[in-house]
Amino acid sequence: MGLICVDKLEKYYSNSRLLAVKNLNFTIEKGEFVSIVGPFGCGKTSILNIIGGIIDDYKGSIMINGESPSEARKKRKIGYCFQKPNLLPWLSVLDNILLPQKIANIREGNEKAIELLKMVGLKDYALMEPYNLSGGMQQLVSITRSLILDPEILLLDEPLSSIDEINRSKMQLKLLEIHKKTKKTTVMITHSINEAVFLSDKIIILTPRPATIKKIVEVTFLQRNEMTMFSKRFIRYVKIIKEELINGQDN
Amino acid sequence: MDKIIKTLSTLTIFFLIWHLIVTISRIPSYILPNPTEVFKAMQENSLSIYLNSIITLRESFLGFFIANLISVSIALGIAFNKNIENTIMPFAITLKTIPVIALTPLLVMWFGPGECSKIATAALICFFPSLINVLRGVKSLDRDLIIFFKAYSASKIQLIRMLIIPSILPYLFSALKVSSSLAVVGALVGEFIGSNKGLGFLIISNYYTLNTPYVFATITASSLLGIIFYYTIHLVERRIITWTVTID
Numbered sequence: 001m002g003l004i005c006v007d008k009l010e011k012y013y014s015n016s017r018l019l020a021v022k023n024l025n026f027t028i029e030k031g032e033f034v035s036i037v038g039p040f041g042c043g044k045t046s047i048l049n050i051i052g053g054i055i056d057d058y059k060g061s062i063m064i065n066g067e068s069p070s071e072a073r074k075k076r077k078i079g080y081c082f083q084k085p086n087l088l089p090w091l092s093v094l095d096n097i098l099l100p101q102k103i104a105n106i107r108e109g110n111e112k113a114i115e116l117l118k119m120v121g122l123k124d125y126a127l128m129e130p131y132n133l134s135g136g137m138q139q140l141v142s143i144t145r146s147l148i149l150d151p152e153i154l155l156l157d158e159p160l161s162s163i164d165e166i167n168r169s170k171m172q173l174k175l176l177e178i179h180k181k182t183k184k185t186t187v188m189i190t191h192s193i194n195e196a197v198f199l200s201d202k203i204i205i206l207t208p209r210p211a212t213i214k215k216i217v218e219v220t221f222l223q224r225n226e227m228t229m230f231s232k233r234f235i236r237y238v239k240i241i242k243e244e245l246i247n248g249q250d251n
Numbered sequence: 252m253d254k255i256i257k258t259l260s261t262l263t264i265f266f267l268i269w270h271l272i273v274t275i276s277r278i279p280s281y282i283l284p285n286p287t288e289v290f291k292a293m294q295e296n297s298l299s300i301y302l303n304s305i306i307t308l309r310e311s312f313l314g315f316f317i318a319n320l321i322s323v324s325i326a327l328g329i330a331f332n333k334n335i336e337n338t339i340m341p342f343a344i345t346l347k348t349i350p351v352i353a354l355t356p357l358l359v360m361w362f363g364p365g366e367c368s369k370i371a372t373a374a375l376i377c378f379f380p381s382l383i384n385v386l387r388g389v390k391s392l393d394r395d396l397i398i399f400f401k402a403y404s405a406s407k408i409q410l411i412r413m414l415i416i417p418s419i420l421p422y423l424f425s426a427l428k429v430s431s432s433l434a435v436v437g438a439l440v441g442e443f444i445g446s447n448k449g450l451g452f453l454i455i456s457n458y459y460t461l462n463t464p465y466v467f468a469t470i471t472a473s474s475l476l477g478i479i480f481y482y483t484i485h486l487v488e489r490r491i492i493t494w495t496v497t498i499d
C-alpha cells in the first residue's frame with residue numbers, strides 16, 4: 001500500500017474546456033522522492049494541485065494515507081512550493097517563511113525559520129523585502145517556506161527552474177540532503193531530466209495533454225559515485241527518459 | 252527648502268498682481284476685495300472661521316468614512332461572491348448618473364437641516380469614486396496568492412486580513428485621496444442649502460451681506476481644509492505602503 005495512491009484520475013477544466021489529465025494511475029511509497037516529467041502544458045501542475053488538495057473537482061480517486069487530499073491539506077501534512085515564488089511583497093523574507101505557521105495559528109519563535117534560512121544560505125536576507133531578491137532567491141525562499149511546518153509530504157512545482165546552473169547543482173545536493181535526512185515523501189515537477197535522475201527514486205513520465213502515464217522509471221544507483229552525469233548508469237537513465245519523452249511527443 | 256521658497260515667491264507675486272489690479276482698476280471691494288482686506292477679514296474672524304471649519308471637517312470626515320466603509324465592504328463581498336457585483340453595480344452606476352449635488356435639497360428634507368444631511372451629501376458624493384478604486388484593487392488580486400492561502404487552509408478572515416486588505420491598500424489609498432477632496436465639497440454644498448453653521452454657511456451668509464472679503468477668507472479656509480485632509484492621507488500612505496514601485 002503506497003502513501004499516495006492515484007487511481008483513474010481525470011481532470012477536466014470546464015471553463016477552458018480542456019481535458020488536462022486522463023486515466024492516470026500511480027502510487028508513491030512513503031519516503032520516496034518522485035519526479036514528474038512531461039512536456040509543457042501537459043497537466044503536471046494540475047496533478048500536483050489535485051494531490052495537494054487545492055483542486056477539489058476531479059474524477060477518480062486519490063488517497064493519501066487513507067485520507068482525501070483536502071483532509072490531508074487541512075491537517076497541514078503537505079508543504080507546497082509553487083511554480084511561482086508567491087511571496088507577499090509587504091512581508092520580509094522571514095515573515096514570508098513564517099506565514100504558514102501564522103495561518104496555522106502556531107506560535108513558535110523564529111528559530112526554525114532562521115535555521116532553515118541558514119541551511120539554504122539566505123540568512124543575510126531574512127529582513128529584506130522580497131523585491132530586493134533575485135528571482136532565483138525568491139524561489140529558494142519559497143522552497144524554504146514549504147519546509148516550515150515540517151510536513152510529511154513535499155510538493156515542489158519546478159522549484160529550481162529559475163536558479164542558475166551552479167546554484168542549481170548546489171540546491172539539488174541540498175534537496176537530496178534534506179530528503180536523506182527527513183525522509184519526507186517528495187513529489188517534484190521538473191523539466192530537467194538530469195535533475196530528475198539525480199534526485200529521484202522514481203520518475204513518472206507523462207504524455208502530452210491530457211496527461212497520462214507514458215512510463216514509470218525506477219531509479220537505483222548502487223553506489224553514490226554513480227550519481228554523476230558522467231556515469232554509464234546515469235547516462236542510460238537519461239537516455240531512456242529522453243526517448244520516452246520524444247516518442248511521446250510524436251503520438 | 253528650495254521648494255518652499257519657490258512656492259512662497261510664487262504666492263507673493265500672485266498677491267502682488269492681485270493687489271495691483273484691484274488698486275489700479277478700482278474694482279469695488281464687494282466684487283473683488285484687495286488681498287489685504289481678505290487677510291484682515293481672516294484675522295478678525297479667525298475664531299469663527301476656525302470653529303466653523305471644525306464643523307465642516309467633522310461632517311466631511313464622517314461622510315468620507317461612511318462612504319469608504321461601505322465601498323470597502325461591498326468590494327470585499329464581491330471578492331468572495333461575484334454575483335454581488337451584478338446586483339449592486341447597476342444601482343451604483345444609476346446613482347452615479349444622477350448629479351449628487353442635485354439631490355442635496357432632498358437630502359436636507361430627509362435628514363433634516365442638521366449635520367446628518369451634510370454627512371449624507373459628503374458620503375454620497377464620495378461613494379462612487381471610492382467604490383471604483385477599491386473594486387479595481389479587488390480585481391487585481393493575485394490568483395496564485397489566493398491559491399497559496401487555500402493550500403495552507405487559511406480561513407476567510409485570515410484571507411481578508413493577511414492577503415486581501417494588504418493587496419488592495421494602494422487602491423484604497425487612492426480611493427481615500429480622491430474622496431477626501433470630494434467630501435469637503437459635499438459638506439460645503441450641504442451647508443449652502445440649509446444650515447446655520449459650517450464654512451458653507453459662512454460663505455453663503457456673507458455673500459448675502461456682500462461681505463466679500465469674509466467670503467474670500469472662508470473660501471481660503473475651505474481649500475486649506477481639503478489640502479490638509481488630502482496630505483494627511485498622503486503621509487499615512489507613504490508610511491504604510493513601502494512595497495509598491497513608483498516611476499521616478
Ligand SMILES: Nc1ncnc2c1ncn2[C@@H]1O[C@H](COP(=O)(O)OP(=O)(O)OP(=O)(O)O)[C@@H](O)[C@H]1O
Nearest residue numbers: 013015016018020039040041042043044045046047
Ligand atoms: N485553472 C485553470 N482553468 C482552466 N484551464 C486550466 C487551468 N489550469 C490549467 N489549465 C489548462 O490545463 C492544461 C494543463 O495545465 P498545467 O498547468 O497543469 O500544465 P503543466 O504541465 O504544469 O504546464 P507547465 O509545464 O507549462 O507548467 C493546460 O492546457 C492549461 O491551459
Ligand SMILES: [Mg+2]
Nearest residue numbers: 044045083157
Ligand atoms: Mg506547471
